[in-house]
Amino acid sequence: MSESLKKLYNHLILDRQKDLSNFEKNENAQITLEAYNPVCGDQFKLYLDFDNNTISKASYYGYGCSLSRASTSLLVELLPGKSGKEVLECIQSYYRQLEDDKEDRSELIKALSMAKEFPGRKQCVVLSWDTVKHFIQNKRA
Amino acid sequence: MSESLKKLYNHLILDRQKDLSNFEKNENAQITLEAYNPVCGDQFKLYLDFDNNTISKASYYGYGCSLSRASTSLLVELLPGKSGKEVLECIQSYYRQLEDDKEDRSELIKALSMAKEFPGRKQCVVLSWDTVKHFIQNKRA
């Protein structure tokens, strides 16, 4: 087993994808987004509630690989309490951390950042993040 | 100049294509056929008159290369006096002579038979003959 494979399937990812906190439908959410990757069929609903311009609650539900699940789980954990601007900053910061190993990163993000070394998997760790980013950008525009 | 080229452009062909006998429009002909080769744009009108079931008069007019002109000239020369059945026999015999150098052939047909040795020219020496053949066959059917 290669080092990069070990890093990718770091136990943090595997734990995270099995961690079912925030993994729940919320049919009454003010906003429901769909994160969908036609290549692999990964498909999550992202449920967001707002209080003024701040996200008050976030959860997700759906189907995906270990990477997309772990990265979505991380996302919804980080969203509550953030304004639109803060959400965008948070997403930018995540993207930077995925690319740049000089950033001060959590173990989980270190693991997720390995995705780019594997054929066809880069998309998995940004799927839900991209979806939220587009939503916020369009909302602000 | 190769031997086959000399044979193809035998003076009989060149004389024949310059020979303007039977090269005339006949707007009043009972039957007007069109011989057309999309590849080179060769296009002849073939004019036929019948007396009972026998061709009484044949002429041609149009545009074509030396081979198609010479072969068409030969064709219309041979047609008069022949019944449908005889026309088909005559055409069959011509085709045989083109293919088979054991046949007893005129110098002109020997020259025309060389066409098959040249890229893209095989069609030229049968264009008008094919047209008459199809007409007679359909007429008899």
Place this chain on the structure above:
Amino acid sequence: MLDIDNIRRQFPIFSTTTKTPLVYLDNAATTQKPLVVLERLQRFYSYENANIHRGIYQLADDATRHFEKARSRVAQFINAKYPDEVVFCSGTTEAINMVAQGLRKYLSSDHQLVVTAMEHHANFVPWQTVCNQTGARLRVIAVKPDGTLDRDQLDAAIRQKPAVLALTHISNTLGTINPVHEIVALAKEHGVITVVDAAQSIAYDHLDVKDLDCDFLAFSGHKAFGPMGIGVLYGKEEQLARLEPYQQGGSMIIKVSEESTTFKPPPHGLEAGTPPVAEAVALGTALDFISGIGLSKIKVHNHSILLYAKEKLSSLQGVQQIGPENETSSIVSFLMKDIHPHDVATILGESGVAVRAGHHCAQPLMQALNIHGTVRASFTIYNNREDVDQLIDALKTVEKVML
């Protein structure tokens, strides 16, 4: 028995000088290319290259002859009645689009087109599209949980005399072999135009279109050891003649004026522009390569590898095979516990085992089976038991990593 070592030596990609030895189990997506095919391509481009048709010099005449010889070779390979029943195109996808759009003018809301839920998108979406364009209705025949067609539904649909039945011979996802002979025969009885997608069968089993009696049949060169960019639409002479030309351009034309255009009869009237001559010629060589080994032997070998793989997979705890028990070609689809197919494929890929994961361009089938995707391994002549063993070993690694 095939001499697999000898066969492998004919495929440079398996040469032992490459860095990681390749266990290539993605043959349903595309096959690797033997030396003879590479050499033929190379020879054409090096010494025989010219545009075809209309050429009054030797090189062009020879190129035309090679191209038409390839057409005859294809006709012979599938036992077509005439070479002119073979239309060269860019692949299965274009071939099927050519038929769907070629029939467009005959279709209206009075018509029904029948496809199945196990079609590749290439034999599904073109029909859905022409239905949207014409108002014809698309009827999708169900697939049973075991991955076979619902024959009752299909037969009933055929008895309603739809305009067209488009059906795959072999499912690219599950390997299901459909009884196309029986089905085409029934369709014929009811005057239905039959279109057979043979993308997965051309290099697996003898195809005999005279015997099969379908109206159209399509396949790609690249899945039969030939180059990319070349494919075949077979059509019965009178059926090809009914198609509107899918594309217009050079060399498919008799006469063009400002007002109107007269097209050549098939096959040339359906081949607009400069065709992929080198690729067609090399496809002929690929078919020679297949015949040289012998399709019967190929089938026996491929199926034996499949059976070995299925047996080995069965012995792995938590692996669920998707698709019929029997009557499958050399394709096996499976799921491993609740591990996502892409996670499986990534870990297999790390071990040098190339498989495909996902919906395999068959989303309606995924919906029918109520799954999101599968892992698919597909075998052909150069695969051996060691390849399967490596797959199994790598699957054990997956388990270790993921659970």
Place this chain on the structure above:
Amino acid sequence: MLDIDNIRRQFPIFSTTTKTPLVYLDNAATTQKPLVVLERLQRFYSYENANIHRGIYQLADDATRHFEKARSRVAQFINAKYPDEVVFCSGTTEAINMVAQGLRKYLSSDHQLVVTAMEHHANFVPWQTVCNQTGARLRVIAVKPDGTLDRDQLDAAIRQKPAVLALTHISNTLGTINPVHEIVALAKEHGVITVVDAAQSIAYDHLDVKDLDCDFLAFSGHKAFGPMGIGVLYGKEEQLARLEPYQQGGSMIIKVSEESTTFKPPPHGLEAGTPPVAEAVALGTALDFISGIGLSKIKVHNHSILLYAKEKLSSLQGVQQIGPENETSSIVSFLMKDIHPHDVATILGESGVAVRAGHHCAQPLMQALNIHGTVRASFTIYNNREDVDQLIDALKTVEKVML
């Protein structure tokens, strides 16, 4: 100055070991292939071959990357704004059909489409066809006896705001170079969609689509030292997005259900099925080859050979050159007394000189000029003055044989 001997050595077809040395003057039909292109093709098929998209193993990922790199290479070569403005297809013919059929749904009897009488059938018949399908009117701009466009007629037609103007950059028959910059600029002022056929210009002159500002542009790989079976449709991002997908199948799809399908945005949404990956990659290499020599140098060389040929032809009694005196690319069309072009070509062919004869897939042009066909010689980088001298010698033989 180009080192022609060195260039010729890179083309195996001119190797002196072949039986008759080839004087290849049919470059407007297709060019010969340099070693680097042959080698790239060979390397792909030998060691890099896989189907692209969706592949979760290294080989497929690398193949995808090579394919997308070729797309970027093409974009850079024609100075497109984004790589995604480059759609791979099978050739110029398919590219133009893709646009004509892609716009079909917007067209009705309210619309006019403008083409010229000097178009290749590939840029004429698809427009005539979509007019027949939709009721739109086809306006054909006249060509003057000197082989140039009737600009007054064209400009007047543009001012009437037709839906589409489809125009060749360079006439494949006469070599006429149309002032496409001026014409496209006028068309833009009047909101006309512009489609430029660049089949004859891609290997002759710098193309800069940003500067040219056309909406669509099409060319074939095989006329630019690349393989057959690959071509390019360039389209401005927003224009490509308006096209209905010409073909449907795998890998161009987001979601398929029994009821409906969602397509990917361009370029992938316009590339259905397995594309000719190897051929696209080798086209990238062919463009590198062109850039390596330098298009400016190529143009100077080709034009100097043309001028030499035109001068030599002028000195032959009874040879009539067809087409404009100036502003021509490296193509010359001519007639010899009243000798049929095919007779000329046959005798040239016997002398090892490969030229084309006939209507050159431009029947409307033949009608406009009131001729049946021409003999055409077309030059490129590997042609030298000796090639022209041999052409002239062979024409003297024609005279001897025929007169």
